[in-house]
Amino acid sequence: MKHLAIIALALTPLAGLAANLTIPAGKTYVVGVDQQELVLENLRIGDGAKITFSSAVAGWRVQARHAYIGKGVVIDGSASAGELGDSESAAPACTSGNAGGNGGDGGDGVEIRLQLGIEALGDMHLLSTAATEAMAVLVATAPM
Secondary structure, three states: OHHHHHHHHHHHHHOOOOOEEEEOOOOEEEEOHHHOEEEEEEEEEOOOOEEEEOOOOOEEEEEEEEEEEOOOEEEEOOOOOOOOOOOOOOOOOOOOOEOOOOOOOOOOOOEEEEEEEEEEEOOEEEEOOOOOOOOOOOEOOOOO
């Protein structure tokens, strides 16, 4: 009985919902700042749909009572790469090349939290990796 009460309590925030979100098959849906927290009755994501995030979105939390996820769905919250390092010009013949500058830090990936009552699930790929510092460029060319 305790487990039933805990489950019922966990679903209580979903009790009076009427909102729905449908992302058509093959379309890209961009999550904006005003959509960082969604509480839905129905979430439908079509085959091959892709969800990306505006640069201002740090996290995305979705609660859906009923979720229908198609095949090949991608939720891509990967971070943007850092700035490239500075390149140096080619070195004169028979000398070592000059080192380029360090790249900038990459960003953090989007924190994605999904609480879904899954009714149908094809396959879904979640990407939320942080970017690493961009690599420095080294130019070392010399004629032979």
